Amino acid sequence: MCIIKASQKYFISLQKDYVSPKSLMIVIWILCLNIYQSFPLEVIDFEMGSLVYEAYAEEEKLPYAAGVCVNEAGKMIKAGRISEAIELLESFSSKAKDVSGEKAIQKGYSHYYIDYMLGNALMMLEENSSSKSGSGHGENKTLKKSSGQAYKKNSKDDFTPFLKKASQYYNNAVKKRADLAPAWLNLARCQYTLGDMENAGKAFIKGYEASAKADRKAMHLYYGAICFFQCGDSKNQKKASEVFGKLLSRHPSDITLEWIESYVSILFATGEKKKAIKYLETLAQKTSGKRQRQWQEMLLYQYLEHKMEKRSLAYAKTLTRDNPVEPMWWRTLLHIYLDRNDYKQALNALIIYGFLAPLTNEEQDLMENLYLSLGIPFDSRG
Structure with a gap:
């Protein structure tokens, strides 16, 4: 079964504000989250061991002929003779065309497990070929089919034919047995690798739902x-948000910070920014280093954007206490006080900010206006 690790990238940009010294009004700089639609899922493992075959074969009690075929194919796969196993299974399956439907069921020619095993073998062949340039375990670069055709790589690193054929077999398997969770999950892996993100998403959900409750991951x-x-359209992004909601409610103890970061990106893409605030609070608190600062900036901006005045002021104060030598927090606090017409506290914040970073001409003018508005003499010579 494939185990896929998801990873994602965030890029945060800062647009600085312009301070009008005459009106003492501000434009808070805008912190933008540029959400990349691509979250590369890295395949880190894909195993199809014989125990999987044997467990399902024993559970299903395959017809005798099908059982013999499956056991023989399993031995070939163990020995690394995957191409031969595929030829054997396809040859056995093709016999269904020459007999009645009842006979095909009786013999097991059309049994779902044959399709499932063929999908597994093709996936293993793709794995071996991609890791060993087509020579894994003695496999040839061309795989002959019982029909006389062949699966060939389109180029040095193109294993699309293997994946497409595996997808067909997995689709056949789940049509015959809709609760076959491993087939759904392996189908999802195929479709993801082929770039069919929407159907990959559907197959992952089907695989999850088809699993026994104790086995749902x-x-x-x-x-x-x-x-x-990753589909990028609003319909599927909304679907992503719905699935994530189900994930949070069913598996709260399994949620990682990386997953929360993904959810925040999804919520921003779907316009659910206010809903993202509670998760931004978690990220701002539990991450560290440069990444933490990015989430702190994002959280503070969301407080400001949603007119959460008490929270934004309290959080800005907290940030200045936690990191008093960071100019950005004092600058933000200055702007918050200006919005509240609290010129005394605004001046205090601006003075501290001036010790930490050089003031622009506009900020120097602002300082002069603040002094004058408070009736405090101002020495422009500093």
């Missing part, structure tokens, strides 16, 4: 949400 909902988000 939070990561599959997460992967589904990220695949929907």
Whole structure:
């Protein structure tokens, strides 16, 4: 089964404000979250062991002929003869065309497990070929099919034919047995690799729902949400938000900071910025270093954007206490006090800011106006 790790990138830009010294009004600089629609999911593992085959074969009690075929194909796969296993399974499956539907079911020619195993074998062949340039375990670069055709790489690193064929077999398997969770999840992996993000997202959700409750994994909902988000259109981004909501309610203890960051990006993409505030608060508190500062900036801006005056003032004060040598926090506090017409506190913040960073001409004019408005003599010579 594939295990995919999702990762994402955030880029934060700062647009500085212009201070009008005459009106003492401000324009708070705007902190923008540039959300990249691409969250590269990195495939870090993909295992199809014989125990998976044997467990399902035993549970299903395959027809005798199908069981013999599956066991023989399993031995070939263990020995690294994956191409031969695929030929054997396809040859067995093709016999369904020459007999009645009842006979095909009786013999197991059309059994879902044959399709499932073929999908697995093709995925393993793709894995071996991509990691060993087509020579994994003695496999040839061309895989002959029982029909006389062949699966060939389109180029040195293009294994699309393997993946497309595997997807077809997995689709056949889930049509015959809709609760076959491993087939859904492997189908999702194929579709993701092929760039079919919407169907990959659907397959991840199907795989999650088809799993026994005790076996349902939070990561599959997460992967589904990220695949929907990668589609880039508003409909699928909304779907990503809905899936993430389900993830949060069903698996609260499994949520990582990385996942919360993804959710914030999704909420911004869907215009649910106010809903994102509680998660920004978590990120601003629990991250560290440069990343923490970015989330602190974002959180403070959201407080300001949503007119949460008490929170923005309290948080700006907290930031100046926690990191008193950071000019940005004093500058923000200055602007908050100006908005509140609290010129005395604004002047205090501006004076401290001036010790930490050189003042622009506009800021020097602002300081003079603040002194004058408070009736305090101002010496322009400093």
